[in-house]
Amino acid sequence: MSLSRRDVIKTGVFAGAAVALPAVKLAGVGAATATPFPETLLPKPFTRPFSPPPVAVPYRKDTTCDYYKMSMQAVDAEILPGYKTTVFGYNGSVPGPTIQAVQGRQVVVRHINALPAQHPILGYTPWTSVHLHGSASLPQYDGYASDITMPMGGTREDGSVCVDGEYKDYHYPNFQPARTLWYHDHGVHHTAENAYHGLVGMYTMYDAEERALPIPQGKYDVPLIIGDAMFQAPFTDAAGVKRAPLLFSLDDQSGHWGNVIMVNGTPWPIMKVEPRKYRFRVLIATISRSFKFNFKASTGVAVPYQVIATDGGLMPAPMTVSSHRQLGGERYEIVIDFSKYAGKTVDMLNTSPKNNINYANTDKVMRFQVGTVVTDTRNNSVPTTLTKKRDIMNLTEAMVAKDANGQPIVRTLRLERSNGQWTVNGTTWEKIIQSNYQFVEAQPLAGTVEKWIIQNNSGGWYHPLHIHLVDFKVLRRNGQPPMAHELGPKDVVYTGENETIELLVKFDSAGKYMVHCHNLVHEDHDMMTQFEVLEPDGSKCWDDPMISAVAKDMSMEALDVL
Amino acid sequence: MSSEVSAMTFPVHTARATRSNTVDVAILMAAAAGLAHAFSTPTHWRWWQASGVFFALIAVAQLGLAAALFLNRTSTKVVLAGIWSNVVVVTVYVASRLVALPGQPGQTAHGAPKAPGRSFLPAAPEGVGAFDMFSLLVELGLIVLLLTLLQGRTRTRVTSALMYCGIGFCAFAVWSLMSGGAIR
Numbered sequence: 001m002s003l004s005r006r007d008v009i010k011t012g013v014f015a016g017a018a019v020a021l022p023a024v025k026l027a028g029v030g031a032a033t034a035t036p037f038p039e040t041l042l043p044k045p046f047t048r049p050f051s052p053p054p055v056a057v058p059y060r061k062d063t064t065c066d067y068y069k070m071s072m073q074a075v076d077a078e079i080l081p082g083y084k085t086t087v088f089g090y091n092g093s094v095p096g097p098t099i100q101a102v103q104g105r106q107v108v109v110r111h112i113n114a115l116p117a118q119h120p121i122l123g124y125t126p127w128t129s130v131h132l133h134g135s136a137s138l139p140q141y142d143g144y145a146s147d148i149t150m151p152m153g154g155t156r157e158d159g160s161v162c163v164d165g166e167y168k169d170y171h172y173p174n175f176q177p178a179r180t181l182w183y184h185d186h187g188v189h190h191t192a193e194n195a196y197h198g199l200v201g202m203y204t205m206y207d208a209e210e211r212a213l214p215i216p217q218g219k220y221d222v223p224l225i226i227g228d229a230m231f232q233a234p235f236t237d238a239a240g241v242k243r244a245p246l247l248f249s250l251d252d253q254s255g256h257w258g259n260v261i262m263v264n265g266t267p268w269p270i271m272k273v274e275p276r277k278y279r280f281r282v283l284i285a286t287i288s289r290s291f292k293f294n295f296k297a298s299t300g301v302a303v304p305y306q307v308i309a310t311d312g313g314l315m316p317a318p319m320t321v322s323s324h325r326q327l328g329g330e331r332y333e334i335v336i337d338f339s340k341y342a343g344k345t346v347d348m349l350n351t352s353p354k355n356n357i358n359y360a361n362t363d364k365v366m367r368f369q370v371g372t373v374v375t376d377t378r379n380n381s382v383p384t385t386l387t388k389k390r391d392i393m394n395l396t397e398a399m400v401a402k403d404a405n406g407q408p409i410v411r412t413l414r415l416e417r418s419n420g421q422w423t424v425n426g427t428t429w430e431k432i433i434q435s436n437y438q439f440v441e442a443q444p445l446a447g448t449v450e451k452w453i454i455q456n457n458s459g460g461w462y463h464p465l466h467i468h469l470v471d472f473k474v475l476r477r478n479g480q481p482p483m484a485h486e487l488g489p490k491d492v493v494y495t496g497e498n499e500t501i502e503l504l505v506k507f508d509s510a511g512k513y514m515v516h517c518h519n520l521v522h523e524d525h526d527m528m529t530q531f532e533v534l535e536p537d538g539s540k541c542w543d544d545p546m547i548s549a550v551a552k553d554m555s556m557e558a559l560d561v562l
Numbered sequence: 563m564s565s566e567v568s569a570m571t572f573p574v575h576t577a578r579a580t581r582s583n584t585v586d587v588a589i590l591m592a593a594a595a596g597l598a599h600a601f602s603t604p605t606h607w608r609w610w611q612a613s614g615v616f617f618a619l620i621a622v623a624q625l626g627l628a629a630a631l632f633l634n635r636t637s638t639k640v641v642l643a644g645i646w647s648n649v650v651v652v653t654v655y656v657a658s659r660l661v662a663l664p665g666q667p668g669q670t671a672h673g674a675p676k677a678p679g680r681s682f683l684p685a686a687p688e689g690v691g692a693f694d695m696f697s698l699l700v701e702l703g704l705i706v707l708l709l710t711l712l713q714g715r716t717r718t719r720v721t722s723a724l725m726y727c728g729i730g731f732c733a734f735a736v737w738s739l740m741s742g743g744a745i746r
Contacts, residue, residue, distance in 0.1 A: 003710060003721075010721040011709060013728035015702045018652050021735040022659030022690045 037231035037244050039360055042260060043081055043267050046347070046367035050271035052223055053202060053264050056097035059562060065106040067562050068099060072128055072185075072199060073114040076241075079265060083234055083244035087198040088115060088126065094265050095225045095285065096183065096201025101174050103207035109183075110562050112167040112554070117153030119193065121245055125154040126194055127187045132172055132203060133329060134181035134311060134491060136469050139511035141170045143186040144545035145528065146433060152554065166551040169562065176471075177390065178210035179313035179489075180281040180331040182225075188429065192256065192287050192520035196248055198265075200225065200285040209387060210314060216279035216335060217379045226365065227265075227285045228258035254461065255288025255521045259359035261350070263366045270367040275342035276374045277381070279308070283331050288519045290327035290462060290494070291350045293365070295336060298345040306382050309333035312471035312489025314387040324485040325353050327464040329492040329518035332485060335382050341370045355461050355497065392471045392489045395504040401448035411442050412453040415463045415495060415517060415527065422517060422527035429516075429528040437546050440532040441515065444507045447536050451475070454493060454501040463495040464518035467505065469533070475502040492518055507533045510541035584707055589631045591704040592644070595651075596624030598697045610666060616654070623647050641711045645720060648701045648708075649727060655698055656731050658688050660738040 003011070058066040075092045076084040090096030101107050115126040127150050131143025140147070152165030181203040185194035202223045211217070231244040249256055260267050284291060295303035306318040311331050318335070326332060338346060348365040352358050400408040414425050421428055425441060432439050444450050452472070454465050471489040474482040478499055486493075493501050516528035534540060542548075552560065600621035607614025627644045657663065705724075709717055 003706070003717075007709065007717060007721040010725035011706060014649075014652075014724035014731075015706070015728075017728040017731035017735075018656050018698065018702060019695075021656055021731055 035233040036247055036259070037080070037233055039259065041080075041234075042361075045268035045361050045364045046270045046345075048081070048266045048269050050269035050366065051264060051266060052098075053095050053225065054093055054097045056091075056099045056201075059110075065108055066101070068107065068109045069112070069562060070096065070109055071112045071114045074116055074120075077198075077265065079229070079260075079262065079267065080231060080244050083231075083242050085231065085244055085246060086120065087246070088194060089198050090183075090201050093201075094198035095227075096199070098202045098204060098223060099183070101172070101203065101205045103174055103176070103178060103205060106174055107172040108562065109170045109172070110167055110557075111149065111170060112557070113149045113151045113165055113551075115151040117151055117155070119197075122193055122248060124190055124193065126151055126190060127154060128194060128199065129186045129188070130168075130170055130183055131186040131468075132170065132181055132183045133466070134176075134179055134203075134331070135172055135174075136176055136509060137170070137172055138548075139513065139541065139543045139545040140548035141172065142468055142511075142513060142545060143170075144512075145186050145188040145191070145429065145514060146437065147545055147550070148187050149551035162553075164554040167554055167557055168549070168551040174205060176205070177313045177387075178207040179205050179311070180223075180283065180309065180333060181205060182283050182285070182331070184285070189524045189526075192524050193248060195285065195520055196229070196256065196287050197246060200227070202281065202283060204281065209389060213314075213383060213386065214379050214381045215308060215383075215386075216277050218376075220277070220376070220379065221279045221281070222271075223264065223281045223283070224366075225264050225283045225285050226291070227262045228287075228289045228362070229260050229262060230256075230258040231260065255519050257289050257357035257362075258286075259362060261362055261365055268361065268364055268366060270369055272371060273338050273368045274371050274374045275339045276377070277335050277337045277339070279333060279335050281331065281333050282326065284326050284328050286328050288328065288521055289356055289362075290325065290353045290464070291365070292323055292325040292353050294323040294349050294351060296347050296349055297341050298347075299341075303336065303341070303346055305337075306335045307332055307485040307488075308335055308382060308386055310486065310488030311491045312390075312392065314390065315488030316387060316390065316393050317385055317487075318382050319484040319487060321484055323351070324483070325494060327353075327462065327492075327494050327518070328520065329464050329466050330490075330494070336368075338368065338370045339374075342372045344370050346370060353462065353496070390489055392473050392504075392506055393487075395449055395473050395506060397451065397475070397504070399449045400451050400504070401445065408451060409444070409448075410451045410453060412455060413441070413465070413515065414455045414457070415465065416457065417461075422522040422525055424515065424517075424527055424529045427529045428526035430526055432528075432530055437512070437530075439530075440512065441529045442531040443534050444505075444531065445536055445538065446507055446510045446533050449504060449506045452503045452505050454495050454503065456495045456497065456499050459497045461519075462497055463522065463527070464492050465495045465501075465515070466492045466518045467515045467531075468513035469509070469511070470505050470507060472503045472505040475504050477501050509533065510535045511543055512541070512545050584710055585631050585634075585636060588644075588704055588707040588711075589628050591700050591707065592624050592628035592631065595648075595697055595700045595704060596621045596626075596628060598693070598700070599624060602693075612665060620647075620651055636711055638712065638716060641708050642716075642720070645705055645708045648705050649724070652698065652701055652705075653727065653731075655694065657734070659690055660735055 059069045060067045070090045075089045077087045077094050079085050087094045111130045113128050127148040129143045129148050149166045149168045150162035154162045183201050183203050185199035230247040232247045234244045236242050263269050297303050304322050306320050308318045346368040350363050403409050474486045510533045512530050512532045514530050516523045599617045603617040606617045630640050
């Protein structure tokens with residue numbers, strides 16, 4: 001029997017509501033969080049003045065160590081002129097203050113998680129774990145992802161609330177050669193959001209050898225922390241403040257690409273420079289974006305430059321290049337000679353590597369306005385030999401340790417997406433957690449050299465592969481010699497589409513350490529595993545990343561002398 | 563023994579000969595919905611045991627309905643039971659997509675499995691996926707087909723009740739959108 005028109009209408013009310021309402025709810029939530037800031041209202045490139053990050057001031061010093069206190073907190077920054085954006089800063093600064101360390105002098109940083117209990121827009125609890133990237137720290141001070149520090153009021157998985165918040169003291173040995181390091185959040189599953197909201201900062205380490213070189217120093221040695229961001233549509237809050245919150249999208253967990261390129265937190269800045277050599281410490285602190293940089297003068301000519309240092313410090317010799325590619329976590333120190341461009345401008349540009357998402361001005365980074373007067377002519381050259389002391393660059397395949405069968409130890413790390421998850425050899429960090437942090441991908445012996453092969457068999461994405469603890473030498477890229485700018489000690493390697501990279505890795509000290517993709521969305525979802533360096537006699541390291549130094553309750557902080 | 567009795571009482575070829583096309587389609591839809599819920603039961607059990615039990619019960623009810631219809635049990639009681647059991651399923655579905663259900667576990671970051679020491683996000687409405695939308699449409703179609711098996715005033719009363727359910731859904735949705743901050 002067919003239904004009457006009245007029955008059809010009445011049933012239609014039910015069926016229509018049942019189908020449409022969940023979809024409307026989804027559409028409503030999406031609209032509330034995903035409307036971007038109008039591109040026409042973004043600042044024009046090269047109009048905002050450049051500024052370096054502030055330098056951190058020690059809380060106290062003693063004969064062997066500098067002590068710092070860092071409070072991670074939510075602050076309002078004016079990244080887009082006229083609009084406030086809530087970000088997460090170290091001591092209120094985004095990026096965080098630069099810690100300047102000297103080889104042989106230790107540093108202890110007390111990191112206090114004073115972040116809100118819940119992110120105001122994304123809704124997660126912003127627990128933290130601070131990694132000093134480039135430091136051979138002990139396992140418990142390496143920013144192990146699951147070694148988290150809770151904010152006040154944060155809710156734990158068992159439903160308990162961390163009433164007072166937590167802090168943790170991180171000890172940094174600073175025995176390695178001079179290099180550009182950086183500290184950033186590494187909290188499990190929230191590294192991308194936390195770093196995106198500003199929890200990154202530079203850490204420069206000097207040594208006598210590097211100080212003795214005639215390369216640019218002091219005010220001519222400039223940090224460039226490059227990030228990208230996207231902002232939500234602006235609105236005026238109840239207090240009458242115009243706001244443009246950060247917009248964060250996982251893009252099916254592929255990554256996050258912003259339409260605003262920032263240097264030290266300023267969109268497309270312009271920097272006044274003298275017509276002489278400058279040394280720039282270029283750090284890519286993006287969540288996912290990679291760059292291929294080049295420099296072009298206002299006369300139209302390309303400006304060559306010298307790469308003098310890589311992630312792990314000085315290269316044996318400077319390499320002159322016209323461009324180089326660089327991705328998340330990589331650091332390159334470059335020297336640009338502005339002496340030929342007095343009165344002109346030089347633009348730092350980006351011919352984006354493939355598989356990035358680009359917008360109107362993501363091909364621009366910053367501009368240098370070259371003056372006509374040089375105020376200091378010292379340290380204005382680059383010698384042909386920078387260092388002969390970097391053992392890592394003298395490694396050869398003949399030095400690779402042998403296994404029980406007398407064969408060289410070669411390990412392969414396949415970076416791939418499997419069943420919607422990012423994996424390393426099919427392993428995710430979840431496997432590490434489920435094993436109570438016992439599963440390890442490899443167990444090299446301290447003091448040995450191994451050959452590690454990094455494979456990316458996909459044409460759809462690139463991976464910045466970062467190995468904690470160690471410096472390594474890039475041996476070959478797709479069977480060919482490494483690129484000119486890679487001829488120095490590294491800890492992140494650009495693993496491009498369908499690329500196979502061969503590395504020589506020396507393991508100097510024992511402990512469990514992470515290896516992961518530095519596309520932070522990949523890392524969070526869940527392209528991260530760990531290896532364990534054993535003591536030379538095959539025993540396990542006494543220091544444990546999850547046990548040896550846990551975060552403490554803030555109620556104890558005043559009594560805990562730093 | 564019981565199967566022999568059933569076969570004697572309701573011979574399959576006889577039942578097929580006397581069933582309408584409407585009932586045939588309703589059997590397929592009830593079976594499809596039941597299988598869909600049976601398929602999803604283990605996943606839901608691992609996520610939240612209460613939802614796993616609910617899914618198992620739904621699967622049994624819907625497959626039972628398919629069996630009853632197949633055996634020509636099309637009395638008003640059976641049809642009404644079929645309609646209202648599916649209305650309950652649809653109602654729970656709509657509610658679960660608008661708000662977190664009472665007792666629903668909190669979610670870990672980005673849906674990551676639970677692990678010691680992690681904090682987690684508050685419980686949140688479930689997402690809308692292709693598979694659950696397929697099941698929903700099958701159940702709505704099944705309800706409509708079962709309505710056609712009802713007579714006169716009974717059908718009118720049921721369709722009126724369904725309309726009020728639909729209006730209730732709308733009111734609940736407005737409340738959930740306002741309380742969830744999606745309407746500013």
